[in-house]
Amino acid sequence: MKLTLWTYEGPPHVGAMRVATGMTGLHYVLHAPQGDTYADLLFTMIERRNHRPPVTYTTFQARDLGADTANLFKDAARDAYTRFKPQAMIVGASCTAELIQDDPGGLAGALDLPCPVIPLDLPSYQRKENFGADETFHQLCRALARPMPRTEAITCNILGATALGFRHRDDVAEVTKLLGLMGITVNVAAPLGSTPADIARMGQAHFNVLLYPETGEGAARWLEKTCGQPYTKVVPLGVGATRDFLHEVASLTGLSPKVDESALRLPWWSASVDSTYLTGKRVFLFGDATHVIAAARIAATEIGFEVVGMGCYNREFARPMRAAAKAYGLEALITDDYLEVEDAIAAAAPELILGTQQERHIGKRLGIPCAVISSPVHVQDFPARYSPQMGFEGANVIFDTWIHPLVMGLEEHLLTMFREDFEFHSDAGPSHHGGKADLREVSDEAPLASVAGGALPPGFASPRDISEQIMAEATVSPSGEPVWLPAAERELKKIPFFVRGKAKRNTEGYAREKGVAEISVETLYEAKAHYAR
């Protein structure tokens, strides 16, 4: 039993829904109680889909238990076929139905429906959403794809995009364009945008492009083994990775990796003088492993940030994640507990967070700007406009998206120079963001400090607050901690909000190290000099 307040991934049957909802002509009969129908709204509301997910829930109730849940399932499967006439059906159980052991696969098989029926075995009490998507796609390929003669021209399949994926719609389009530049046509992109009939003809492609290892690797491996199709290992996220990807495709196909790069702007945008202010900004990354590993490379080598923390929530990818973090001299954070992520971010005091929907909230609570780089994401991260993450246009989009939450270069200088100006003060926030500037929106949950107290690094009365709340009580010393003298406290307030947390932390660390009990303005500037780089 594990107490969970919020989870990065849903249960595995939600992964299966992501596959089914991304496709047409496939129907999912899910043995589940009525409440599980909530999952529809992930697709209809958050992703704004204009059709219901192709899912029939049996919605059994307590009075059906022990009586006849099996017949209920059979009726639901039969009715679903009659009503929707799908090309193929997947059947399975949600967590509750798994416990009553009705064997949806066997029951549906006995119905002799006039379409392929693929049973899914998704262990709800062990695995999660990404596994569910990966396994469902894998089983679809097993059931429907076959080795077959290759197309005459060089073609490939694109694997792993699903409904509710972070920018999957546009990534598939962008990578299709990119492959087109090399002279390669896409045979099938799946699951997103495909039908069961498409999956049946995947065997005719020459190779596979694995865009999302989290949700497509099972299928890629099986296709490699069964249809003899090699698959790409580089995910084209960022400039360097996109070029590596082109080389990998070239080595698989013998085509030239040289393509027209005139649409690529990120390198110049990073090299232009305004971007000097980005250099060395401290970033913390968290999300799914594939996006985080790629984002770290972009941050470090294509924008010039300093990566001060990184991690992922999907344990399946812990190994590559750890290896990647090591290259930046970091220990990877592998957890699906967002409170741990929040503590790690507070401790690292970054100037920018790159994360999921949850890190955006953490950033809001800590007063640290955040850009979203990975699932899970909310309605505002399904933009109307074309905004891929992959390929050259993806790199351009990434530059814009990451830079947007930050204070602009010149503005940063002005804030430092005129920090006391009544309307151009540091708490006003970036000038290109509308609304009332107040980045330190702290939750209304009252007793946070008392809750988090014990387990924190010294110097942090609360990890949820690196500036203002503490400022109010800065003169109160918890057991032997250095005390801020009023003048130093005023000086600290003059430091722009986006570096204040770091300044405070450094000063306190310095004071402790030197055994200074009272922090004066002197101490503040000594610490500044000490940490100057």
Place this chain on the structure above:
Amino acid sequence: MSLDSPALAPNRGCRDTPVLKERGQREVFCGLTGIIWLHRKMQDAFFLVVGSRTCAHLLQSAAGVMIFAEPRFGTAILEEKDLAGLADANTELDREVARLLTRRPDIKQLFLVGSCPSEVIKLDLARAAERLSGLHAPHVRVYNYSGSGIETTFTQGEDACLAAMVPTLASTTAREVLIIGALPDVVEDQCLSLLAQLGIGPVRMLPARRAADLPAVGPQTVFALVQPFLGDTHAALIRRGARHLPAAFPFGEEGTTLWLWALAQEFGISRDHFDAVTAAPRARARKAVAAHAETLNGKSVFFFPDSQLEIPLARFLARECGMTPLEVGTPFLHAAITGPDLDLLPEGPVISEGQDVDRQLDRQHEARPDLTICGLGLANPLEAQGHTTKWAIELVFTPVHFYEQAGDLAALFSRPLRRKALLTAPIACSQISRGPGQSPGGQP
């Protein structure tokens, strides 16, 4: 309006309308969802669901963008080892609860909430609650109820929660009024102030904002419900000797007036005094509703079952906004509680209970209502087909009771229609969408 004359009711209401009972696929949340508003209402309570990852995911999806630093609800997720009997679920639960209560010393009430998995494996949470209450008394009181989807739909979770508290309430012989049902604080304050001005009291609320404010109950207690879905709580209070004051629900000017009048009569308040207190807010409510009734008047409305608020809301829309209900679907029809509203709802609509979602979609398609009230899973697919919808969950998450909110309530229904009139660009097919004009569950 004359309050107590029967001429007020339509010639024929819907109380005797035969109910279309449906049993098929439902598209309704389970009772766990109530936690989303209950934990905001009870400020020293924590809701601990004993369930699966699905339950945790439902809660956070229903809570949507409301992600708190540390919410006062969570899920103790059952794992393989709990199911295989390798770990003793009770020991595990005790450990998680102890850890939680150390982290959150502000918690005074803990609700162990049962789910489908905990019920199917027959985890006895009632016993666990007793045991834990013993362990953590007097600081924390531990309750238990089920919010499982095999037992409860959506708002029934609040009913189960309140019903679980009733047996533990202190006894009293005082003559007091209990107002039953979670209201947003601002609405609760308005309600209390109206009752105070009328001279009705003492008034106590269930749920209370804090454990220390919990009411007592006894044979002199009378109670009024502010939500129609509180059937079990109603029964539990009657078992404690309390007496129910049936009335139409306080939605809209008319509903609020009738609801208050039922209480006023019980307390012998004169008609003159009643009018003096309510005249101004009634006029305000009528005025506010009128602004939206212009949009709503003459339009038809179709309710998919969701929150059990459907009957009183249909009554409000029919009588105060001039709409014509075509079908009023509700997950569960508690005739004794919604009787006064059914009497007022003019004969005509199909009254349906339970659901078979595909068949109901067919009926809705036939009926082509001007406005469809439905859950989040159906709203966008129906919009894409050209229907105008209002998502029902907002009716539970928004302050809509009593006079001052009557206009807001009407606005929730008129806005989709006004938007429809404003948007002139045709909907194009995007990559993410299959073209409109397809049946929502349909495959090409």
